[in-house]
Amino acid sequence: MTNLATQLQAIGLFYRSVAPFMLGISGLMLLAVLLPALREGWGEGLLPALMLTKLATAPVVWYLSEQLRPGQYWFYFNLNVSRRRLWGGVVALDAVLFLGGALLLRAVLA
Secondary structure (H helix, E strand, O other): OHHHHHHHHHHHHHHHHHHHHHHHHHHHHHHHHHHHHHHHOOOOOHHHHHHHHHHHOHHHHHHHHHHHOOOOOHHHHHOOOOHHHHHHHHHHHHHHHHHHHHHHHHHHHO
16 A cells, blocks of 8 residues: 555656646647637537647657656656656546546536
């Protein structure tokens, strides 16, 4: 149980380091694409396409993170958390946050 808690904390800590990139892209997509589409009434089937686009931006963020901070994984390796687990957790957490923001925006404007 302690191992799971440690891994979840490590994923949360790692997410904070890439959150400006991920949340910036999410904010742009929600405010520049979804908000006008919902206001004009043609955003009904747009959410799955936006979600796929959002998931497709994760490799871009991964590449930028690798280029800007190449030795960032040693701390997480010492906690027995692999790169795959870190990035999988980050992508899952970011997808949930994006989906929650999109559904909240849709509920407010509907």
